[in-house]
Amino acid sequence: MSHFSTELRQRAEELVALYPNRRSAMLPLLHLAQEQDGYLSDAGMAEVAELTGTTPADVQGTASFYDMFFLEPVGKYVVAVCTNISCLLAGGEELLDHAQSTLGCSVGGTSADGMFTLEEAECLADCNIAPCVQVNHRFVRTTTPETFDQMIGEIREGRRDSDIPPHGTLIRVRRNGVLRNTRDALAAERAVAGDARDARKAQETK
Amino acid sequence: MATLTAAPIVSSRREHADSHTLTRFLATSGFDGLKKALGMFPEQVAAEVDAASLLGRGGAGFPAGRKWSMLRKNAVTYLVINGDESEPATFKDHYLVEHEPHQLIEGVTIAAYALQVTQAFIFLRGEFALGLERVQQAINDAYDHGALGQNIFGSGFSLDIVVHPGAGAYICGEETSLIEALEGKRGFPRIKPPFFPAVNGLYGEPTVVNNVETMSNLPWIIRHGGAAFAALGEGRSTGTRLFALSGRVNNPGMFELEMVKNTFRDIIFDPQLGNGIVGGGKLKAFIPGGVSAPWFGPDQLDVPLGQDEVANQASMLGSGSIVVFDEATCPVRAAWRITKFFSRESCGQCTPCREGSGWLERIMYRLEHGGGRIDDIDLLLDLCDNISPGLLWPPQQTTICVLGPSIPSSIHSAIKMFRDEFVAHATNDGCTYA
The missing domain is CATH 3.40.50.11540 (NADH-ubiquinone oxidoreductase 51kDa subunit)
Structure with a gap:
């Protein structure tokens, strides 16, 4: 019995098929598992293990390396405030302090209503609009306490659902196009391309 | 004055709101x-x-x-x-x-x-x-x-x-x-x-x-x-490059500039580019190419934005990102935050990087937040030297990858350029800017 929903399971199998080696789908699959459960549940990681041909321990050992994966439940919205160098110079620490009082939780904690989890982020690569804030990995570009509070208010009222979907960084990523991705297929194709090139070269030099 | 003659190569569609379509x-x-x-x-x-x-x-x-x-x-x-x-x-x-x-x-x-x-x-x-x-x-x-x-x-x-x-x-x-x-x-x-x-x-x-x-x-x-x-640029640095300017400037942003034809002074002060220091203040120091790079001071403002030109001054153009510090920027705080980043991001495989980054961060933290000692300055340099022997540029490596030898850059630069401020932090039992 699959822990993933039917739709998610299908997306997962499509992801696995993109790689010459199924373990390569580990990170994207963990993103999917988190998209469904809001965090990496044991059942979700077990399903990733099955899909990647690894063990649940191996999946957890890999997941725990990466900052974006949560092994415990988190809020529906993960709010990340950057305090790295460019943001530090623009008041990132002060904005993070402000965020703690607005959300009523400390860094790493979740608001009482379970809606927001607050994180202190490392550089998010948007340093000219500092301090940088992301909600569920969407750049919200609220650099002042006032705009930050306004944005949180809008999320609470459900007015930001279209630009800030629930977390899962692949939630709106869908791929078209079929792959020929086994090692043998790639090798054969490369050989054919090489032959065609040699033939063309021979003809042109004639 | 900056030379802005070269047409953009990689950001040529920037003026179009639908450039992604x-x-x-x-x-x-x-x-x-x-x-x-x-x-x-x-x-x-x-x-x-x-x-x-x-x-x-x-x-x-x-x-x-x-x-x-x-x-x-x-x-x-x-x-x-x-x-x-x-x-x-x-x-x-x-x-x-x-x-x-x-x-x-x-x-x-x-x-x-x-x-x-x-x-x-x-x-x-x-x-x-x-x-x-x-x-x-x-x-x-x-x-x-x-x-x-x-x-x-x-x-x-x-x-x-x-x-x-x-x-x-x-x-x-x-x-x-x-x-x-x-x-x-x-x-x-x-x-x-x-x-x-x-x-x-x-x-x-x-x-x-x-x-x-x-x-x-x-x-x-x-x-x-x-x-x-x-034909664009000079020497080994050809073409254009995307420079990311942030920190204490009036107009932080990304600028595509022809290599070598502009200097750090141009990108920081030109009205069309960085447009000078916030509030008309004075430049104290800047990072020329990402936080792994050793810092530059006002004396290096006229160094051209080129690979070898920056390397010849014992730093690197790196990822092309420039961070500007003004007089109100505490160099101890800046170096502490950069060290905290490396400590957090060390993958943990090699001892000098895994342990060294954490030790450095804790010493920098106490200098900045109280509890630091004068001896800490030499202790920092000694630890940095253990991670990257000789504190040379390009750095020596004791680790599998270059994250380790990148850690000392900010601390070593800050102490070299602003040792008296480190001393003041130690004697003041914390930041002197607060």
């Missing part, structure tokens, strides 16, 4: 470079890139053409694009993947053709949710347009590109660590030798790893020729 791309010479490349022999395409002397734009500045020529001959090879942009203060690839994704796809396809690679992966940092969507959309568009997949534009050449999301780890910008993450593992860098990607990379096959900006230059290079690219 296929329609805009096709209306602005989209796929012209690829079509031209497909009419050439792969070696000729590679020769153009070689003639352009395109230096890798990821940070190390290795010539892309040379990197390609080192590829081991093998039945299967892979092309991997590094879009894990995480060097603090760097935000150029963020722009390129969100706003010029088709240009990236075209560049990757040109590179794949030159290398005769039929499978490419684009590794994007997981925090770029919109970037992932835009690049995937561009790939979907390219398949539909016949610019990707089987028999591209009827040339007989086929290529598939897969977008791979990272999951939040600075270290995955290191190419062997990125390959590990692409293989579904923890992002632990591999030891070189033997794991030079060109010899033994993804799945043990020869692999080329190139940066997003490097690839984004290729369509222009093929359209205009390598010589036209090499």
Whole structure:
């Protein structure tokens, strides 16, 4: 019995098929598992293990390396405030302090209503609009306490659902196009391309 | 005055709000470079890139053409694009993947053709949710347009590109660590030798790893020729480059400038660029190329923005990101925050980096927040010397990858330039700026 929903399971199998080696789908699959459960549940990681041909321990050992994966439940919205160098110079620490009082939780904690989890982020690569804030990995570009509070208010009222979907960084990523991705297929194709090139070269030099 | 004569190469569609769409791309010479490349022999395409002397734009500045020529001959090879942009203060690839994704796809396809690679992966940092969507959309568009997949534009050449999301780890910008993450593992860098990607990379096959900006230059290079690219800039630094300016300037932002033709003074003070220090203040110091780079002071403002020009001053242009400190910036606090970053992002494999970064962070913390001692200054330098013996530039390495030797840069610079402020922090029992 699959822990993933039917739709998610299908997306997962499509992801696995993109790689010459199924373990390569580990990170994207963990993103999917988190998209469904809001965090990496044991059942979700077990399903990733099955899909990647690894063990649940191996999946957890890999997941725990990466900052974006949560092994415990988190809020529906993960709010990340950057305090790295460019943001530090623009008041990132002060904005993070402000965020703690607005959300009523400390860094790493979740608001009482379970809606927001607050994180202190490392550089998010948007340093000219500092301090940088992301909600569920969407750049919200609220650099002042006032705009930050306004944005949180809008999320609470459900007015930001279209630009800030629930977390899962692949939630709106869908791929078209079929792959020929086994090692043998790639090798054969490369050989054919090489032959065609040699033939063309021979003809042109004639 | 800054020289702003060169037309932009990689950010040419910036003025268009719809620069990420296929329609805009096709209306602005989209796929012209690829079509031209497909009419050439792969070696000729590679020769153009070689003639352009395109230096890798990821940070190390290795010539892309040379990197390609080192590829081991093998039945299967892979092309991997590094879009894990995480060097603090760097935000150029963020722009390129969100706003010029088709240009990236075209560049990757040109590179794949030159290398005769039929499978490419684009590794994007997981925090770029919109970037992932835009690049995937561009790939979907390219398949539909016949610019990707089987028999591209009827040339007989086929290529598939897969977008791979990272999951939040600075270290995955290191190419062997990125390959590990692409293989579904923890992002632990591999030891070189033997794991030079060109010899033994993804799945043990020869692999080329190139940066997003490097690839984004290729369509222009093929359209205009390598010589036209090499005519821009000076010496080894050819073409243009995306510079990311942040910190205490009036107009922080990303600027595409011809290499070497402008100085740090230009980009920081020119009214069309950085437009000077916030509040008309004074520049105290600046980081010339990402937080791994040693700092510069006002004396180095006239150093040109070029690879060797910066290297000759014992720092690096790195990822092209410049952070400006004004008189109100506490150098101890700045160096502490950078060290905290490295301590957090050390992958933990090598003792000098894993332990050293944490020790350094704690000592920097107590100097900044209270509890520091005068002796801490020498202790910091001693620890830095253990991680990177001699504190030279380019740095000596005691670790598998270069994250370790990057840690001392900020602390060593800060102590060299502002030792008296460290002393003041120790005697004041905390920051003197608060």
